[in-house]
Amino acid sequence: MEEKVLGYGVIGTGVYCDHYFGTLGPVFKNLRPVGCSDLNVEAAKAAAARWNVPKVYTTEEMLADPEVDIVIILTNPASHYSLTMAALKAGKHVYCEKPLAASLQQANEIVEFAAEKGLFVGAAPDTFLTPEFQTVRKLLDEGAIGKVISVTANYVGPGADLWHPNAGYLYKKGVGPALDMGPYFLTTLVTLLGPIESLFAYANRGWDVREIWGKDVEVEVNTNYCGVLKFSNGVVGNLNLTYDEWRSSLPGMEIYGTEGVLFAPDPNAMMGPIKLLKAEDFKNLVNSKGDNVGARLGAIYGPEANGLFTEIETLAPRVGNQRGAGVSDMAKAIVEGRKPRVSAELCRHVTEGINAFDVSVATGEPYKMTTTFEMPAALEF
Ligand SMILES: NC(=O)c1ccc[n+]([C@@H]2O[C@H](COP(=O)([O-])OP(=O)(O)OC[C@H]3O[C@@H](n4cnc5c(N)ncnc54)[C@H](O)[C@@H]3O)[C@@H](O)[C@H]2O)c1
Known part of the structure; x- marks a missing residue:
């Protein structure tokens, strides 16, 4: 039809x-x-x-x-x-x-x-509707990493100053990294892990004036946030959102469960592969070192375990x-x-979440979310 x-x-x-x-x-x-x-x-x-x-x-x-x-x-x-x-x-x-x-x-x-x-x-x-994040969602739904315990997500970079010709608006009231980049991360996090119960944040700013394309732009908002999230299902995590760091090796998103670890792409730039580590393979590697404590520690913290991650093929190729x-x-x-x-309810929950960063910064208290939403059905490819 x-x-x-x-x-x-x-x-x-x-x-x-x-x-x-x-x-x-x-x-x-x-x-x-x-x-x-x-x-x-x-x-x-x-x-x-x-x-x-x-x-x-x-x-x-x-x-x-x-x-x-x-x-x-x-x-x-x-x-x-x-x-x-x-x-x-x-x-x-x-x-x-x-x-x-x-x-x-x-x-x-x-x-x-x-x-x-x-x-x-x-x-x-x-x-969150890309093949990449729908693949991550499927892995979580299927229990690939068991029960999810925690998550880390990070938007760490120098802002849009170096590429966006109108980047000045990002530093005015009502914008800043929590309101501008927060939606990418919160939308992806909540559509994978469910609604947020509460959120706590600290914030500061690297510069009061930024030079953007040769012009001085006054900074009216905080530009560096460290947030802590508690989801309704008990999962806890952190979310860093900053325009104040030149470069970082922090992951876009990593999800940790009882049965494994999942590396997910960055929900904004959509760069980076999906990688899965099974806890069983990790334990087997460590146990293969026998009674040698030094070798066991080397297996736990050294580079060998990196080879245990499997790159997961996405459910479909990305279109544009x-x-x-x-x-x-x-x-x-x-x-x-x-x-x-x-x-609309999902977007309202995210709107409440991104604003909660500043409420928490101002009050010094965790912000208790008042809205929720129904998890969207997984997409069929
Ligand atoms: N540029 C990016 O990388 C990017 C990425 C993701 C999302 N966004 C979002 O897209 C939106 C636009 O961003 P942009 O980068 O294209 O901004 P922009 O400043 O380049 O363009 C905004 C346009 O909207 C017009 N405009 C403003 N108010 C209007 C009104 N009341 N009626 C009609 N036109 C009006 C302006 O004249 C301008 O042409 C923002 O909400 C931003 O958060 C931008």
């Missing part, structure tokens, strides 16, 4: 829009571009020309266009809430770049209003940069009459 193709409109045609136009239509064929808008009309015209988008119009005109089923919001975070609400009021389903909203209160309003109107809302990131998988799933959900995997 031929797949139904839904129309989408993009608000905000800055640096990131090419990732969506490049996949929604060319890769995910259940969507077609209808139109785009931007406060900078020239940017909208240029994007439309690059990607053969039929209409360039104002946001109001887009919201009134019956050909547009899903509005995709790719503007700077400050306008996500107001544009999402405007699109819902106009009767459109919405998919927004991260974060969904600036606060839990705004996210609550969005979730409640969308439910009232019978419309879907989702927000990036959707990297795969951003947009969440919008494509939303379009399928609209047609099939089911909930999208990137659900």
